[in-house]
Amino acid sequence: MPILDHLWIILALPLAGAAINGLFGKRWPQSAVNSVAVGSVTLAFLAVAELVREFTLLAPDQIPYVGRYFTWMVAGPFKVDFSLQVDQLTVVMLLTVSFVGMLIHIYSTGYMAHEGGYYRFFSYLNLFMFFMLTLVMAANLIVMFVGWEGVGLCSYLLIGFWFLKKSAADAGKKAFITTRVGDFGFTVGVLLVFATFGSIDFSAIFKAVAANPISEVTLTTICILLFTGAIGKSAQLPLYVWLPDAMEGPTPVSALIHAATMVTAGVYMVARMNPLFSRAPIAMLVVAIVGAVTAFYSATIGLVQTDIKKVLAYSTVSQLGYMFLACGVGSYAAGIFHLMTHAFFKGLLFLAAGSVIHAMGGEQDMMKMGGLRSKIPITYWTMFIATLAIAGIPGFAGFFSKDEILEAAKSGPNANLILWVLGVAGAALTSFYMFRLVFLTFFGKPRYDEHHIHVHESPKNMTIPLVILAIFSIFGGWFAAPKLIGGIDYFEKFLAPVFSMYAPPMAEPAHVLAESTASPEMELLKALTGVPVIVAVLGLLVAWWLYIKSPETPKRWAQSLRGLYLLLLNKYYVDEIYAALFVRPLLWLSTNVLWHGVDEGVIDGVVNGSARVARASGGQLRRLQSGNTRSYASWVLIGAIGFSVLLIALYVKVVH
Amino acid sequence: MATGQLLNLHRVAPEFHLCITGILVMILDPFVGAARKRWLGWLAFAGTLFALVAVHGAYDSRGMAYDNLISTDVFSVFLHVIVIVAAALAILGSIDYLDKEGIQRGEYYALVLFAAAGMGILAGANELVTAFIGLEMSSISSYVLVGFRKRAAASNEASMKYFLLGSFATAFFLYGIAMVYGATGTTYIDKVQAALQAAPGIPALAIIGLGLMFVGLGFKVVIAPFQVYGPDVYEGAPTPVTTLLASAPKAATFALMLRVFYISYGSASEFWFWAICISAVLTMFIGNLAALVQTNVKRMLAYSSIAHAGYILVAFAASTSLGVAAVLFYLGAYVLMKVGAFLVVTHLGQQGETRLDVADYAGLGMKQPVLSVALSLFLLSLLGLPATAGFLGKFFAFEAALDAHSIHGVAIIWLVVIAAINSVIGAYYYLRVIISMYFAEPSKDYVPTAVAPALSVAILVAAAGTLYLGILPGAVYDFAKVAADSLPLH
Amino acid sequence: MVQQPVLLTVITFLPLLSVVALLLLRSDDHVWIRRIALAASLAEFAVSLLLLRGFDSSNAAYQYTEYHHWIGEAIHYHLGVDGISLFLVLLTTFLTPIAILCSWESIHENVKGFFISLLVIETALIGVFVSLDLFLFFVFWELTLIPMYFMIGMWGHERRIYAAVKFILYTMFGSILMLVAILWLYGLTGTFDLLDIQQSLRSGSLPHLTELLLFGAFFLAFAIKVPLFPLHTWLPDAHTEAPTAGSVILAGVMLKLGTYGILRFCVPLFPDAARQMAPLIGVLAIIGIVYGALVATVQTDLKRLVAYTSVSHLGFVVLGIFAFNSTAVQGAIYQMLNHGVSTGALFLGVGMLYDRRHTHDIKQFGGLATPMPVLMSFFLFIALSSLALPPLNGFIGEFMILIGTYLGHHVWASWAASGAVLSAIYLLWAYQRVAFGEVTVEKNRSLPDASTRERIILVTMALAILFMGVASPLFTRRMEASVDNVIQRVNPPENASRPTTIPCMGAPASVKTAEANAAAAIPAGGGQ
C-alpha cells in the first residue's frame, strides 16, 4: 500500500511546493510557479484519493491506521512521536481539504494573476495545505497542535498578504492573536489531558477514558478548555471578531482558509475528541449553546452588512455555529457532514464573490453593484446555486446537512428545543441575507458607473472551479438523502465507527438510527423537517419583497428602527467594547504602572536611591577630615577613650 | 656575653644592611655631584637587595636575638620581605620623581632605608620598648619624607600634621606600654602573655594599656577612628613617599599589632574582638564611602587604603592562627597592588603633581595602553576581582573570619557580610578611574611622557606579583601559614 | 566514556590562546584581527563538537573530568561536563563566531580590544560551565563581568556608562554574597569541590536556617543574573546600550549562567531550602513571565523590547527548574538553549537594523519589508520561534516546561501558558510596526537588504532554530540522566535503595526514577 505505508508523502508534497516556490519562485515565471503550486496540491489530492482506495481495503480492526515516524519530544515521562493516523473522519477531512484546496489553487492562478508577490502567495498557500493536512492527519494532540498553529501562521501571512495596507496587516495580527487567546485554553487543555491520561496519543487517551472512569469534573474541564481553542480557531462567540476582518486577505484565501478549511478545524477537533466530550455533558451543552447562539447572533449581523465579503464572513461564523451545535447535541456526524457541504458551497460563494469583485474591478460594496446577472452568467448561476444550498432549499447539499443538525437538536441524544428554535431562526435569517446578497448583486439596476467599470466574466481557470464546486453544492449532500425516505444516511454510517468505538455505553448513535427507521417518528420527522424549509423559503420571499419588489422599504425600516439598525451595522460594537475592556487598560497598565511605575519608579528607584544614599553619606563622611589638626586630635582622643571605655566595660562585665 | 650579642647580629642582618647602606649614602652624599645623585638611589636600591639576601640568611638561622628583644621567626621574615620589597619599589619609583621635582638628595634615600630598618625592628621586636624605638625610627623618618617637597605647601602641611598627630598617638602608645609594664612588670611580649595567664583575672591596668596601645598602633595602620589624618598626609606627601607610607609601615605595624594582640593578649581575645570589629566596620564604611566622592586619585587611593585596612581587620578579628596567615597574605597582596597603583600615579602626576584628577586620566587607555592596563590591573585587584592578588587576599580573610565563627559566633559572620557589601561599594570608585581611562573622550592638552626605566621595572614587578598571587597563591599562602604557626600563640 | 584528559582545558583556554595571537598583531591591522578572531572561534567550535563524540549519555556522572591540585589542599582545578553543562558549552562556542561575524563591520574603533574581550568572555563563560570546584567556578564567574563591562562601556551606545556600571555593580552585589556563602560552605564541609560537597551535604544534614541562608546567598547571585523579576532592571539598560555582539553573548549565554547556577548549585546542594522556597520562586518566575511580556509590549525601543522578552522567557526556565521533575527541568535546559539561539538571533536582527539606521526607535522604522524583504522574512521567522510556534525550537522547551510544571502545579502552568499569548502580542505587534505598512521614513526607502555576511548569519541561526525544533531528542536524551540526578536530590523517590549522591549512576536507575516521577505525577492530575 504505497500511500498508507508512507502517509508523510501527502504532507511532503505541499511542503515541497511551498519550499520550492518560496526559495526560487521569485525568479521564476508565473507558469512555473503555477505548475509547482497547483501540481503539488493536485498530486496531494491524488495521493489522498489513492489513500482512500487503500483505506477501504483495511480491516476494521486496523482502523485507525497509525504511522509513527520519529520521536519528536522526549523528556522524562513525556514523549511525543511524530505520528499520523487515518480513520474515517480523517478520510472525510482529507478529501474535503485536498479537493477544495486544489480547486482554490487553480482558481487563484487566475485571481492573483496580476498581483505582485505571486510566488509568495502560492508558497504560503501550499504551506497552509501542509499544515492543514498535518492537522487532520495528526495522531496525537501535539502534532495536531503543530497543524493548528501552522494554519494560524499561514492565515496570518495570507491575511496580511497585502501588507502595505495597514488594515490588512492589522487584520492578520488580530487573527493570530485572537486565535492565540483560544490556543491558551487549548494548551492548558492538552496539559490537563497529559496530566490525566499520561499520554497525548488519541488512541491511548480514548482507550484510557473508555477503560477506566475519569472524574467528570476533570473531563468537563478538559473539554471546555479544548473547546476554548476551538472557539478561537472557528471564530465562535466571543472570539469570532477576527474572522470578518480577515476578509482583508485575497478572496481565495477567504474561501480556502476562512470558509472551507481552517476555521472548521475547531469542529474537527471537537469531533475528534468525541469520546471525551460525550462523557462531559456539561461541556457538550456549552458547545451546543455557544454554537447555537453564534449561529443566530452572527446571522443577525449579516442582515445589514453591505460589503459582500463581510456578509459571507458572518454567514461563515453562523454556519460554524451550526456545526458546533451539531457536535454539542451529540451528532458529530451531522457536524462533519455540514462541515463538508459548507466547504463546498461556502467555498463556492467566496470564489464567486471573488469573481464578482474581479469583474467589478475590486469593488466590494453591494450597494454599488446590481444587475450583474446578465454580464457574468456563470458566476451568477454558480453563486445562485450556492445560495440555494446554504439557505437550505431542499435538494441542495446545505439542506441535508443543516436539516440533520436541526433534527439532532430536536430529537438527538441530547436534544434541546430552545437551541433548535435558535437554529431555525438562524436558518431563516441565513436564507434572507443570502438572497439579499444575490438580489442586491445580480438583480435590479446597475448602481455603478458603467462607463468606468467594464464588467467582464472571469477567465476559465476561475470559472471551472466555480462550476465544479456548484455541482458538489448540489449533489454533495445526497449521501444523506435516503434517510428522508427511511433509507440509511451513508455518510453517518461511514463515520459511525469513529463516533461509536469509544462512545459511552448509554449514548449509542445506533438507537438514533433505529428510531429514525421507525415509521411514526418518520412522519413527525418529515413534518418538522418542513419547518426549516419553510423558514428558508420565507426568508427568500422577504428578501425578494424587500430588495426587488419595493427596494425603498429597507431604508424606511432602517430609519424607523435606527437604533437596532446601527447596532447591527456596527456588529454590536463588540470590537469597540473589547478595545475598551481589554486592550487599552492593558496597555495603560503596562506603560504607566509596570514600566514607568514599578520598573523605573520602584525598583530602579531603590537601586539608584541606594547609590545616591551611598554618595551622600560619603559626602558627609569626608567632612570628618576637616583638615583641622585639633579636630583630628579630638578624633584620636574620642577613639582612645571610646575603646578604653569599651574594653573596661567588657572587663567589668567579665570580672563582675 | 658580648660575643653572644655579636652572634645575634645575623638575626638582625637585614636591619644592619639597611642602616649601613643608609649611612654609606649619607657619607657619599656630599661627594656626589648634583647630576649623579640619582646613583645614590641605585645604591640604596642595591642596599635593599642586600637586605633581601640577608633576610634569607636570617631565615636560615631563626631564633631569638639580643636577650629575646628580637625574635627572628618566620613571621618576622615574612614581614621583612614585604617591607623591604615595598621600600625597594618605592626607591625605584623615587629616583626619577626626585629629578623631576628637583629635590634629588642623598638624605631621601638614607631616610627611606632607615625607615625600612625601623619597620624591620617593628616586625621582629619581641619587646615593647624595642618595638617603640623601631616605630619611632620609621615614624620620624617618614615625618621628614612627607615634608620633602618643601616648596609645596601641601607637603609642609602634611608633614606638620603627620608629625604632631603622630607624636600624639605615640604618646598614647607609650603610656599604654607603661600600663602594661605596671600591670605585669615586664614589657616582653611573650612574658606579658605568661604574666597575664598567670594572674587570676586579667588586671584592669593591662586592659587600659591595651586600649592605649591600640590608639598608637591603630593610628599607624590608619584605621577608624584614627584614620582622620591619613588622607591629608597621603595626599600631601610626595607620591613615592605615599607609596611607601601606604604600604610598608602598615605591614610592619600590623605585625606588632598581631604580636601584641595575639600573643600578649591572646587570652583576652574576647575583650579586644569587639574593639576590632567596631573599628573594622567603621574603617570599611568610612574608607569606601568617602572614597566614592573623591575626584583626586591620590586621595581616593588614600581612602581606599583605609578601606583595605578595614578588610585586614576582618581577618584580624578571627583571632586564630588562620587569621594571622590571612592577615599576612593580605598584607603581601595589598602592598603589591597599592605600591603598583601609587607608582603609576607617581608617573601620571607629572611635574609638580599637577595631574591627579580622575578627569586627567580621560582616554589614557588609548594614549598609554600598557600603563593603563597596569593601572587597571592594580585597580581591579584592589577591587577584588578573581585571578588578582586582591581577590585572594579578601578570600582568605573572609575564610579565616568565617572559620572563627565557632569562637565569636554570628557576629563575625555579619562582619564578613558587611565587608562583602563594602567591597561592592568600593567597586564603584575603582571602576570610575577605569571609566575615565577607557570610556571617556581623551583630553587634548595632555601629551603622554615615557615611563622611566626604573619606574617601569618597579611597576612591572608589582604587576607580576599581583598576578602571581592571584593565580598561584599557594606557595605564599602556605608560607604565611608557617609564619603564623611560628608565633607562640595563646 | 572516551577519556580525553585535556579536552576541556583545551576548549576552555583556546580562546585565551588566540587572544595572545591577537595581541601580537598591529592594532590597526583590522582585517587580520577579524580573520584570526573568527578563525579561532570557529576552530573552538569545531573542537567543542568533539565533546559530543565521546559523551556517554547514559552516564549521569561528570565526564571528561580533569582534577589537579591548585591552591592548598582544598582548592582544585577540577573540570567536567555532564548532560546539563554539555550543551551550554556548545551554545557558547556556537554563538561566539556568530557574534564575531556580526560585529565584522559595525565595530570601528579599538577593534583589537573588542575581539579580545569577546574571546576572553568566551573562555570565562566556558570556564563557568565546566568548573566543578566552587572556587574555580567563582573565579570564572567574576571574570565574565569585566570584559562584558568593557564591551558595554567602550563600544556601547549613548547611556553606555550608566548601563555598564549598573550591570557590573548589580551583578557583583549578588556574587559577593555568593562568595561569602561559598566560604561558609567550605567552613562546613572543608572542601570547595562540588562533588565532595554534594557527598557531605545529604538532604537535611545542614541546620535548617543555615541551609536557607546559604541557598539565599547563592540564589540571589543567580537570580540577579537570570534575571528574576524584581532584580531585572539592569538587563534592559545593559542590552539597550551594549553593542550587538555584546547583547548576543549577554542574552545568549550570560543569562544562562544564572539558571545554570541555580540548577547546578542551588537545587542539588540545598534541596530542602529549594523545596521550601519553590512556591515563592515559582510565583516570582510567573510574575516575571507576565510582567516581562506586558512591559515588552509597550516598549518603543526595539532592543529594549527584546530585552524584556528575555525577562519573560527566562521566567519560564526558572519556573521549569523549580517544578522539580524531569520533564520540566529538561524543558528548562532546552529552553535555555532555545532562548540563546532565538533571542540571540533577534538581537542580531535588531543589530542589523541598527547598523543601517543607527537607532532602535520603532518609530524610525516601519514598512521595512519593502526595502529589505529577506532580512525581514528572517526576522519574522526568528520572532515566530521566539513566540513558541510549533514546530520551532521555542515551542519544544516551553511546552516541556509547561507539561512538567503542570504535573505539579496546575495554576503555575496555566499562568505561564498565558505568556505564550502575550509573546504573540508583543512580537507580532512590534514586527508589524517595523516591517509592514507603507515606508514611513524616507531614509528607509533606500536601505540595502541583507548582505552576504548577514545572510550567512541569519541562515545559520534559522537552521539552528529549525533543527532544534524537530530534533529535540538528540539533546534531551543526553540530558536525561544528569537531570534525574538533580531531581533525585530534591525529591528522592521513596523507594530509593542507595543514598542520593552524585557520581556514576547508570541510565537504568535514572529511567526508573523517571517512571517514579511519572507515577508520582499522574495520579496527581486532580491537583495537589
Place this chain on the structure above:
Amino acid sequence: MSVIPVSWYLVLSAILFGLGVVAFVFKRNVITIFMSIELMLNAVNLAFVAFARAHNQLDGLVFVFFVIVVAAAEAAVGLAIVIMLAQHRQSLSVERENLLKF
C-alpha cells in the same frame, strides 16, 4: 624613706598626661602643641619610674632614657619642621593649616 603610695604618683602622671592631651587639643600654636606632647611624655616617664619603683626593677628607668632620647629626636625634627613652616607660612596656628581636607 618614702611613705607615699605608688598610686599617688600614678594619679599625678594621669593628671599630667590628661592635661597634656587637653593642651594638645586646646592650643593652636604648633610649637605649644608640640610642648604639650613633651608634657605627655613626661607623664609617661613619671609612670615608668613609679612602676619601676613598684616592681623594684631598673627596666622602668631604662625606658625613661629611651623615652627621653626619642623625645629629643622628635624635638629636633619637630622644631625643624616648625622652622620650615615659619619659612613658608605666615601663621604658625594649626587652625590656619588646612589646604588638605575632605
Place this chain on the structure above:
Amino acid sequence: MILPLIIFSLCALLAVGGAVALILSREPIHSALALILVMVSLAVLYLLLGAPFVAAVQIIVYAGAIMVLFVFVIMLLNMEAEERTDFSKIAKFVGVPLGLVLIVWAAYWLAHSPAASAMGTGAAMEPSSTRELSKQLFRQYLFPFEATSILILIALLGALVMARKEE
C-alpha cells in the same frame, strides 16, 4: 615622716600648676617656661622615688637641652601670642571636655586598679645604683640602645633636610 609628703604634694601642685599654666598662657614663651617648671618638679619627684640618675638626666637633657632648644626656636621666630581661634567645633565641644574626662577617668583607674593599689609604697628603699642601671642598659637593652643611635642619626638628617634653606 611628714617631709616626703610635703615635698610630694608641693611638687605635684607645681607640676599640675605648670601644666595648667602651659595651657592657659597665650605667649609661647610662657608656656615653655611653665613646661620647664613641670620638668623640674618632676625631677624632684624622681629623687623622691629614689631614681637620682634619672632625675639628673631629666634636668640636664630635658629641661636643660630640649627646652632650651624650644626657647631658642621661639625666640628665633619671635612668635606672637597665639590667637584663640575656634575653627574646630569638635575640638571645642568634644575634644577638650573629653580630655578632662580622660584625666578623671585615668586617675580613677590608676588609683583603684587592684594592681596599682597592691603595689603599696613599693619595695624597700635604697636609691638605685647607677652601675646596675648601666649594666641593664648596655647588656640587656643593647640593641635598642644601638637603635637609638640610628634614631638620632635620623633626627639629625631630618633637621638638616627640614631646616635647610632652599639653595
